[in-house]
Amino acid sequence: MGKVKRTLLRLLEALGHNIFYLFLLLFGQGGAYLLLKPVIVTYLLFSRKIHRNAACYLKRRFPDHGPVRLWLDTYRLVHSFGQVLVDRGWLGLRRKAQLRGDLIGGDRLLELVAEGKGLVLLTAHVGNWQTALAHIRGLAVPINSLMHYEEEAVAKHYFDLRDGTAPFKIIKSDGFMGGMIESTAALGRGEVVTIMGDRYAGGPWAEVEFLGATARLPSAAYSLAAATGAPVAILLAAKTGRRSYTIKVWDDFYPATGERHDRQRDLGRWADRFAKSLEGYVRQNPYQWYNFFDLWSQ
Amino acid sequence: MQELKEQLKEIIVRDLKLQGIEPAGIEDDAPLFEEGLGLDSLDAVELVVLVQKHFDVQIEDMDEGQAAFKSINTLTEFIEARRK
Known part of the structure; x- marks a missing residue:
């Protein structure tokens, strides 16, 4: 061009x-x-x-x-x-504008955070995810968001417009080891790290059955949780009306990996749990998963 | 310093479950990642946790990690400096 x-x-x-x-x-x-x-x-x-x-x-x-x-x-x-x-x-x-949000499973998030092992919050390109992240401010621990440049720019733009303060600290995924070191340190301090689980853009990956075919999803989040002992919770937001949305905790688990040569298989098992939740979400909200990439041919 | 290097090699081989590699066979200045020992980003996470667990030293960000994870030599120097 x-x-x-x-x-x-x-x-x-x-x-x-x-x-x-x-x-x-x-x-x-x-x-x-x-x-x-x-x-x-x-x-x-x-x-x-x-x-x-x-x-x-x-x-x-x-x-x-x-x-x-x-x-x-x-x-x-x-x-x-x-x-x-x-x-x-x-x-x-509009400073006074607000969307009404219902958090389903908020108590479970509070329980997981209270364990003090940190929390990997897996989300996806669904609903208004910036709003969803703003909604979890009340978790009483700092929130970090692992993002690549494009998402970071969008999030910054949104929160700059809104009130100048993002409810989370951004960890860049395009640096050395894809931001894993900063994420590990944050979990070690008992903090929350949010990660997009539905877009593979480099780094470790797993193959899962998703919507009837094999797709590639990122797997670093499960490895991060397994190494640090942190739990993983899957949190997906959906717009339910002109000015309302729900955020739901779809699943939570403690990933673990066994022998080194089984690592790929183990990570695949956890990625599969995410794929099942996302599949459930797109069955309920088929037009709210904003995916314009061919995950099935990666 | 030499003792710490040997300890690190033991930990890396044992806790990262490296197969077919003896701790004594790891060169002090060989790269830990990719073309050297062959560690990857999943191992980096475990290594951060192991350094914290065994030496009570925290690696906070990628600049520290990038410098420390070059080789056994650099990781030893990093731990020594932080322990003092």
Whole structure:
């Protein structure tokens, strides 16, 4: 792609964001939701890439859907993602704006934290995960979030807009050993480390059965927990209404690994537990897993 | 210092369950990760925990880890410096 084209696309993207911000300021969340519909239809009509990327997941979630229904599925997925982005902008721009959140399994999280072994909180690219992270402020121990650059930029942008203070400390996963050293130290202090369990972007991995086929998921979180003795809890957020969402603890366990040559198999077992939870989540909320990567061909 | 190096080699082979490697066969200046002893990021986590457990020395961040985990020599120096 040429430099001029790249610059033009960046300017168009910035213009798009600013139009949405203007709508949010003038017409609120509802106004921006209305604008979202024609924007997404236009996007889907002109971008082949979005159909290709969304199909990796949607074809597995809805194997019996033909081209027309798949087009509509893509619309619903992108529309739902767009609503999450609008919510994020709305929360940032309107100081008094709030989403109502229900935490299911909060007591279990408190019990796990109280054990003092630290807690690996596994989450995924679902719902409004920044809001979900803000919701666990009440755990009484510092929260760290292991993130790669792109997620870090989005999270910082969101919390900069919101009130300037992120509810967690960011550990960069693109440094030496993928942030594992800082994460180990944090767990050693009894703190919480949140990790995205659904996107493999390098480092150790495990193969799991997910939506009817073998997929590759990251496995560093289980190794981290096994080495430090920390428990793992799976926490996934879902939007349930225009201004409401739930955050649910889907599962918790203490990963362990045996012999070195069995390590890959052991880590796979724990990654499988995560895959089962995520599969349960996407059965309930098919249009809230914002995955545009082909995990099944990695 | 030499005693600490031997102790570290013992711990690495035993606790990381390295097979086919004798502690005495680990060179003091050989890289611990990748092309050297062949440790990976999963081992790095365990090594941080082992150093804490056996020597009560905490490795806090990647800069410290990167410097300390180069070889047995650097890890020994790191532990010695922190223990004082």
